[in-house]
Amino acid sequence: MRALRLVRHARLLKRALLDRESPLQARLLVIAMIAYVVSPIDLISDFIPIIGWIDDAAVVALGTWLVERWLPPAMLKEDV
Numbered sequence: 001m002r003a004l005r006l007v008r009h010a011r012l013l014k015r016a017l018l019d020r021e022s023p024l025q026a027r028l029l030v031i032a033m034i035a036y037v038v039s040p041i042d043l044i045s046d047f048i049p050i051i052g053w054i055d056d057a058a059v060v061a062l063g064t065w066l067v068e069r070w071l072p073p074a075m076l077k078e079d080v
Contacts, residue, residue, distance in 0.1 A: 012064070037059065
């Protein structure tokens with residue numbers, strides 16, 4: 001079930017980024033999340049096992065939650 005939820009969130013973030021109907025702030029947040037995750041500069045270094053990935057996971061979780069709040073309800077109900 002968690003894997004399906006991850007796929008649903010990934011599709012939602014992709015839709016928020018690519019759909020012209022999504023608010024600008026949602027698109028910018030998705031771009032910022034992607035940039036933070038792929039950036040070599042982190043709050044906690046990724047070389048520290050497990051703990052180093054927690055900041056990335058927290059940024060993605062909080063960002064996904066905010067994007068879901070900012071998107072119009074019609075976009076949340078679409079199945080892609």
